[in-house]
Amino acid sequence: MTVEPFIGLSALLFAIGAIGVLVRRNAIVVFMCVELMLNACNLSFVTFARAHGNLDGQVAAFFVMVVAAAEVVVGLAIIVSIFRTRRSASVDDASLLKL
Amino acid sequence: MTAFWLLAPIMVVAALGVVLSRKAVHSALCLAVVMISLAMMYAMQDAPFLFAVQIIVYTGAIMMLFLFVLMLVGVDKTDSLVETIKGQRLVAIVLGLLFGGVLVTVVAQAFVGPVVGLGEANADGNVHGLAKLLFNRYVFAFEATSALLITAVLGAMVLAHRERLEPRRTQRDLALERMQRYAEHGEHPGNLPTPGVYARHNAVDVPALLPDGSTSEISTSKTLRDRGVVRDGAFAGDVSVTMRRLEADGPERGRVEPPPSTPARHDGEEDL
C-alpha cells in the first residue's frame, strides 16, 4: 500500500479547510473548517507513521485530538459568549474593530 | 487500496460540503462524515487505537459539542452571501486553489524511500506501542496536555457559567410577594384566566369570554397578542363568516339549514 494517495488526500482536505476558513462568515463553520484542517494533518501523521515504521506519528495524531478537544471547548465558549451578546455568530457582525 | 478509493471521493465531497453548504448544521454533518471516513483510513493503516479514539473523541465528543452549540445558536440560520471585503472571496478561492494545487502535486509526490509498515512497531500490540512512547519519550508533552484540559474547563466556567448571586426565591417568597402586590396595587393574586373559557372553543388563540359576553384580554399569551393573531372569541364573528361561506358555496350546499344567528349552542359548526 503506497503512501502518495493518502498524502494527496490529506493535502486536498487541508486545502479545502483553508479555503473554507477564508470564505465562510459563520464563526462556527469557520471553526469547523479549522477542525477539518487538523484532521487532514492527522491523516498525514498516521500515513507517515506507517511509511517510517515508527509510532511517533500516531502519538502525534493522538496529541492533536487532545489539543483539538481543548481548543473546541475554549473556542465554542468564546463564540457562545459573543452570541449571547449579539444574537449572531457571523464574523462580519463582529466589526467594531477596524478590519 | 479498494477501500481507499471508495472512501476518498466520499471524503472530498463531504469536505466540500462542509465549506459549501449554507446551513451550519449541514456543514457539521458533512464534517462528521469526513471524520468517520478518516477513522476507517486509520484502521486501514494499522492504527486501531486511533480508529477508536477518532470515533469516540472526534465524532462522539467534539462533533456533538459543535451540534450542541449550533442548537443553542439557532440551527436554521443560513450564512449570508454578502461579501464584506470586495473580491475577498475570489482572492481567497484562487489563493486556496493554488495552495492546494501545490500541496497535492508537490508534497504528495515528495515522499521517497520504502514504506516500512508498522509490523515491527506494532509487534506488542498497537496500544502497547503507543503507551511505550506516550509514557516514556513524550511523557512531558503528555503531562502538559493536562494544562490544556484544565485551561479548557476553566475557560468554559469563566465564559459560560453564571453564578447565582442571590439566594433562590422559594414558593413561599413568591406567594408573599404576590399578596404584597395585591395589597398595594390591587393586582389579582390568582392565576390568570385560561384562554377559551366560556368561549366558543378552547384554542390558545381564542380569548376567554367574561360573563357579560366581552373577551378577556389577559387570557391569551402576550406573544400572540403582540403578533396580532388572536382570534375573535365572540360567537357572532365566526357565525357570520360561516354564513357567508355557506352562501357562497352554491344551491346544493344551501339546502343545509343555516345555523341560528344567535348563540344558542356552545359548539359551532367546526366541531361537527
Next chain:
Amino acid sequence: MSAVSVQAIVGAAPSPIEAPDVDYATISPLLIILGAAVLGVLVEAFVPRAYRFVTQIAVAVVGVVAAFVATVVVGAGLDTVDGEVTGRGGPTAMGSLSVDGPAVVTWAMLLFFGLLGVLLFAERRLDGGLSAFTSQASTPPGSADERHATRLRIEHSEVFPLAMFALGGMMFFASANDLLGMFVALEVLSLPLYLMCGLARRRRLLSQEAAMKYFLLGAFSSAFFLYGIAMVYGYAGSFGLAEISTAVSSQIGGQNLLLAGMALILVGLLFKVAAVPFHAWTPDVYQGAPTPVTAFMAAGTKAAAFVAMLRIFFVAFGGARWDWAPAVWAIAIITMLFGAIASIAQTDVKRMLAYSSIAHAGFLLVGMAGLTSGDGVTSVSAVLFYLVAYGAAAIGAFAVVTLVRDAGGETTHLGRWAGLGKESPVLAVAFTIFLLSFAGIPLTGGFISKWSVFAAAWDGGAWPLVVVGVVASALALFFYIRVVVLLFFAPPQGDGPTVAVPSPLTWSVVAITVAVTIVLGVLPGPLLDLVQQAGAFVR
C-alpha cells in the same frame, strides 16, 4: 491492504514499559509555574470570595518568584558543552526539553515579564476598587445582571491561574526539544490568552470581538504549524530537533517535503510573532484585550515564539539555511517597513503600540538572519537581548496606557493624550523613555538592542537588511518624536487627559520598566555578557 489483525490489537506477552527518567530539578521552574496554576484553580474552588483575589495574587507572585530563583539555580549549574559551537546544558525530560543557555535566559526573561504582568493584573485602584477584568463574563455587556454583579464586587480571579498556564506554556515553548512538544506548548500558551482577551471590564463588545478574532486566526495558524510538522515528520521520520537536523544535513532526499514543512512552520510562527503578512490580528487584539493582558501578551508571546523559532530554524533546519534565509529576509524587510509606516497613521495609542510591536518583529527577524556562531554578537544573543529590552519597554508603555483615563475607562485616543506632560510630568517622561527605546535612541535599551541585532546581521553578511532596518528606524523615529511633541507641547483637548492614581503595584511596574530600559541603555554590559555566555542552542 492489510486488515487490522487481532494480534496487532491484543498482542502476546508485551515487553514492559520503562519508567521515564526525568530530572525534576532541572525542569523545576516549569513545574513550579504549572503547579502555581493548578494551585490557583484549587484556590478558586475552596477559598471564600472575600479572600480569593488576594490569595490568587499571593499564589501567583510566590510561584513566579520561586520559579525565578529555581531558574537562576538551574542556570548556574549548567554544564558547558563543547561541540562545534559552545553551549551549556542539554536535553532533559526524555529529550522533550532542552534546558540550555538560551532556554534558561528565556525562562528568566519570561518570569520577569510574568511578574510584571501579575502586578498589572492585580491593580484594583484604577476602576473604583475593581480589577481590569469583567465582573461576570457570562452576563451580556450592559445587562442588569452585569451591573448587579459589579455592584456585588464580584471579580474574575481566574485570570491569575490562566496567566500562570500561559506563562508555563511560553516557558515550555521556548525550551521544547521536539516539534510535537512545541505544538502542545503553543496551544498551552495560546488558549489562556484567547480567554483572557475577552475579559475586559470596559468596552466588552470590543474585547469579546478581539477574543474571537484572536482565537479563529490563532487556530488557523496553528493548523498550518501542525501541517508543517507533519511534512517534516514525513521527511525525517522523527519529531526530535536533533534527528531532523541529522536528516537535513545528510540530504536523504524528498526535499520538497522539507521545503513545504519549513514554509508551513514558518507561517505558523510568524503569525505568533506578528510579522507581515500575518499581522492582521495584532492591532485589533491589542486594542480589544484588557490592557494588562495586552502588556503580558506583547512581551511574553513574542519572546517565547522568537526563541522557539530560532531553535527550530537554527537547530533542526540549520543545514537548510539557504532555503529559509531568503524568506526570512523578505519578511523582515516588509515587516520593518510596514510596521514603521502603518504606525504613523494611527490615532489610537494601543493600536500604535501594536504596529510598533509589528515593526519590532521585523527587527528581530533581522537578528535571526545574522551570525549563528562566533566570538562577537551572535543571532541568539542579540535576539535575547532585544527581547528583554523590548518586552520591558512594552510592558511599561501599556502600564502607562492603563493610567490615562476618563469616565469611560482608558482614553486611548492619541489626541486626548495631548498635554499629558502638564497633567503628570512623571508619567509623560516615563512614556517618552519607552517611546525613545522603541525608536532606538542612544542611552535606552532599544539602542543597544537594535545595535546588537544589526551587528549580528552585518557580521552574518545580511547588510541589505541592516540598511533597510536603519531606514525603517528613521521612519519610526519621526513618528515617535511626533508623539513626544504631542505629549509635552500640544495644547490639551478640553480638560486634557486625566491620570488616575494607581496603587503601588502599577507604579512599581512603571518604575521597574523605566529602570530596566535606562540601565540596559547605559550599562548593557552585564546582560550582554549573560546572553553571550548562554551560548548556542544545545540539541
